[in-house]
Amino acid sequence: MALRTENSFNSRVKRKPLFIGFCTFILLFLVGSFILWQRYQILLDDRQSEMEAIIDVAEQNIDQSLKYSYSAALSLALQINEKGKIENFDELAPQLVDKNPNIDAVQIVPDGIITKVYPFEENKEAINYNILEDSTRNEEAFKAIQRKRMFFAGPLELKQGGLAIIGRLPVFKKNQFWGFVAVLIDFDNLIDQTGLRDLAGDQYKFQFSKINPVTNREEFFLNGTQEPDESYSEKLILPDGDWKIYIIPVDPYKPFYTIIPVAIMILVISGAISWIVFNSLKQPAKLQELVREQAGELAKSELHFRTIFNQAAIGMVRVDSKSGMILEPNKKFQDILEYSEEELKLKDYKVISHPDDLSENTALMQKLSRDEIREYSLEKRLKKKDGSLIWVRINVSPLWEVGEEVSSHIALVEDISARVMAKQKLIDNENRFRSLVENSNEIILIVDDKNKVNYYSPSLSKISKYEEIDFAANGVLHYIHPDDQQILRSKVEDAYVQPNVPLSDIILRVKDAEDNWFWANVTLTNMLNVNNVKGFVVNLRDITGKKEAEMNLVKSYELVMEQNKRLLNFAYIVSHNLRSHSSNLSSVLELYEAEDSEEEKNSYVQLLNKISKNLDQSLHDLNEVVSINTNIDIKTESLNVSNFLNQALEILSLQIKSSYAKIINEVPHEMEVLFNAAYLESVLLNFLTNALRYSDPVRSPVIKLSGYKEDGHWVLEVKDNGIGIDLDKHGSKIFGLYKTFSERKDSRGVGLFITKNQINAMGGTVKIESEPGIGTTFKVTFK
Amino acid sequence: MRKSICVIDDDVIYQKIIKKLIDQSTVFGKAYFYTRAKEALSDLAEIQTEFPSVILLDINMPIMDGWQCLDYLETLFPELYEIADVYIVSSSIAFSDKEKIKEYPGVSGFLSKPMKVEMLKRIGKRLK
Structure with a gap:
């Protein structure tokens, strides 16, 4: 029906201007023709009159x-x-x-x-x-x-x-x-x-x-x-x-010819006027057509919007702004709340809202009604039909223009329960991780590439005693032991090259707030390109206890190895020493047996005697060495070095006198060390004997003895101006058994070996500084 | 002509013994004895024309040990191994010394003390 009405309306609209135009034309033409006719008659009459x-x-x-x-x-x-x-x-x-x-x-x-x-x-x-x-x-x-x-x-x-x-x-x-x-x-x-x-x-x-x-x-x-x-x-x-x-x-048709142009003119004018009439009549028709088309478009877009409204994947609902009554819920909205359309219609939106969210919602709604805002969005809870709650995000826009009377508004409703839950989960996780981070024994830092510390975990103050930390002023290396700075530098360079790769087990000494070093195992991860981090993540674990245990272990291992080496060396030396005596013995005996001359035989017996003495000396030395190395439970006590030194000088007073040696004793009286008395006597005698024995013949010997504290330990220095020793050549063997470096026949290569072993057995160390022709200094550091 | 021999060893007793043994072996003519490597080096440099055919070198010596002495010999006498047989003689049974000898491929051998007359004779026959 509608279509037909439309059609006839259409044709009428279309035909009417043409018809009216045509009528106008006919009418004008008729009137024109009549006037023309009159004119023609007048012309004819005029001619007749003239002829008459x-x-x-x-x-x-x-x-x-x-x-x-x-x-x-x-x-x-x-x-x-x-x-x-x-x-x-x-x-x-x-x-x-x-x-x-x-x-x-x-x-x-x-x-x-x-x-x-x-x-x-x-x-x-x-x-x-x-x-x-x-x-x-x-x-x-x-x-x-x-x-x-x-x-x-x-x-x-x-x-x-x-x-x-x-x-x-x-x-x-x-x-x-x-x-x-x-x-x-x-x-x-x-x-x-x-x-x-x-x-x-x-x-x-x-x-x-x-x-x-x-x-x-x-x-x-x-x-x-x-x-x-x-x-x-x-x-x-x-x-x-x-x-x-x-x-x-002459021309009987002249009057007729005269009117022809006029007739044509009339034709043209009537044509033109009727055309104008036609067109001016057509204009409204066109407009009408336009209106009709637009009405069609409107209907179409209304249909579109209705379809969108109903089919939208997002909940939409039109609500009476004054009463709060739901006017039109779309399909999705019904699905979200599991209500049917009929159930939702004429339900107040406040009824399905969670009471806790209402005050905020109504406040926003009032603002909207007063045109203070043109839209608002809100996250709130809605009650489903079964009474369960869901989280939604609503976007509300008014359907009235500013200044107009408040009518209805449309709300876009998005179910964000999953998101809210995920977010809550995220927050829970975040809290969990945070508590993990904050209660951990590791210091966790996030440091950006400008050395700014963006995060530090609470364990910072617990471990390092810094209340807060920032590297921007002093740089990171300020807090790192000089010996370990290179490690860190190279690791940071590595981290720049390998983003997101944790570089672990970086062992460093770190300075705490009280300027003490503590050992740290650091893991460095370059997360500069990770949005939420934008920095290096530094995990720092205090491993001082472990490190010390490890170092002690290493120390004992080194000690064991050293002793092992020494034992091996000792065994080798002993075997060599004893073998040289035994081979000499067997050789001499062989020669003795083969010898007929009594005189020669006698000389061999003397040789045997000599060998026997040497062997005895060797065994004595070895006994001494073995006793140092085996006697673990040797008694140690606090001894006054000065007193012992005086005793030793007393014993050697004859030799000192005969060699015109000058003794400078600067050992302080208060110097007390934990040592074995016999060892200390032996050590002092050995150093002094060496200093006297290896004196340079061109100058009179000067022996300077001094004692001082270094790093909390007592140090005894024995300095002479003797012949000295080329340490570049013999440095590694100086304290070796049977290592002799001089032309002197009485050098057996035992004294320094025993001295060193005695000092080491008491937990001390000995060092030598020497220059040939200048002198030698021995430096004993006591435990 | 009998070949010459040089003994470098700090052990005075051993020196006496080896002197006897060399005499008894009768394979060597002239014999040189040194208790200090340094002395041996300076002497050998002087007696180049009568360079010993055999050198018996001890390892364990003060100031300059056998190895250091051997280094000097090699530098001082580039043709050392062509003109002389060099033997390392030691009472040492240390593995490290036997290993170290491999660093000196020109060395003719390692001899363990005590020395015997037969050893010397054998060495004398193998003369270059």
Whole structure:
């Protein structure tokens, strides 16, 4: 139905302007034509009037001309005397003809025979011509006689030549027909006299006709003119000669032609006006069409929006802003809340909202109603049909314009329960991780590439005692032990190259707030490119305890290894030493047996004696060495070094005296060390003996003894100006067993070996500094 | 002509013994004895024309040990191994010394003390 209405509406709208335009055209054309017609009639009337006027003038002129002829003829007729003779024709005729331009000739025709004529020359051939006997002409002569008055015959061909009209006046003498007095008027002359040519001008032509008396047919006398059409010609009937004069327009259709442009103009104007009318009528139709189309579009988009509204993946609901009543819930909204459309409709949104969220919601709603805001969004809880709660995010927009009355609003409702739950989970996780981080024994730092510390875990103060930390001022290395800085530097470089790779087990010494070093196992992860971090993550674990244990372990391992090495070395040395004695023994014995000479044999026995002594010395030395190395439970006590030194100097006083040695004793009296008494005596004697023994022969020996504390440990220094020793060559063997470096025969390579072992056994260390030709310094650091 | 021999060893007793043994072996003519490597080096540099055919070198010596002495010999006498047989003689049974000898491929051998007359004779026969 709707479609049909639309169609007829459509066609009517479409047809109407055309129809009205056409009607306008017809009407205008008719009116125009009527006016034109009127105009045409006026033109025709004008022409008729003009022709009539011309004819009138022509008539008067001809009348005049004929009157002159008549009076001329009458003048002549009066000259005829009783006897029927004309008396003074020759005087009178020239007067009449020459004086009167209307008359071309006069004739005296008694009894129908032309007797006299003036001007004679031109008309002499007509003399004696009897007109009454010529059947072609007598009819009119008889007519004149019959009517007893002048009658004009012709125009006719004259006997003497030329075309003329002849006015014949019958003359009666005593009631007896006498003859005629005739006046000849040249036809052309007659026409001239009428003035027709001048009157007609270019516009009109004229025609002259007469009913032929013989044939009774109308004859026309002017060339070039057709028989005039009665409808548009005007005629003048001259009874004196039965003539008719016609006036004919040269162009009978001229008035018609005149109106053609006007007619065309009318056509064009009416056409144009009707076109304008058509178009102006069409404009509203067009507009109407546009409106209709837009209405269609509107309907379409309304459908679209309705579809979107209903099919949207997001919940949408239209709500009465004043009452809070739900007007239109879409499908998704129903699904979210598990209510049907009917159940939701006319439910107050506040009923399905969680009471805790209502105050915020209504506050926003009031703002919206007062046009303070044009939209708002809110995360809130809604009650489903089964009473369970879901989290939604709503976006509310009013459906009224600013200033308009509050009507309804639309709310977009998105179920964000999953997101909220995920977020809550995230927060829980975050809290869990945070508590893990914050309760951990590791220091966790996030340091950006500008050395700014963006995060530090609470364990910072617990472990390092810094209340807060920032590397921006001093740099990271300020907190790192100089020996470990290179490790950290290279690891940081590595970290830059390998983002997100944890570089672990970086062992460093770190300075705490009390300027003490503690060992740390650091894991460094470059997370500069990770959005939420944007820095290096540093995990720092205090491993001082472990490290110390490890170092102790290493130390004991090194000690064991050292002792092991020493034992091996010892075994080797001992075997070498003993073997050299034993091989010498066997060789000498062999030689002894093979020897016959008593003298030689005696020398071998002496050699054997020597070998025996050497062997005894070796065994004594070895015993001493072994006793140091094996006696673990040797007694240690606090000993005054100064006292022991004095005792040793006392023992060596003879040697000192004999070698002119100068002893400078700067050992402080308070120097007390934990040592074994016998060892300390041995050590001091050994150093002093060495200093005296290896003195440089070119100068008298000076031995300087000093004692001081270094790093909390007592140090004893024994400095001489002896021959010295090339440490570059012999440094590694200086304390070795049986290592001797001098030409002296009494060097056995045992003293320093034993001294070092005794010091080491007491937990001390010994170092040597020496330069050949300058002197040697031994430095003993006590435990 | 009998070849010459050089003994470098700090052990005085051993020196006496080896002197006897060299005499008894009768394979050597001239014999040089040194208790200090340094002395041996300076002497050998002087007696180039009569360079010993055999050198018996001890390892364990004070100031300059056998190895250091051997280094000097090699630098001082580039043709050392062509003109002389060099033997390392030691009472040492240390593995390290036996290993170290591999660093000196020109050395003719390692001899363990005590020396015997037969050993000397064998060495004398193998003379270059």
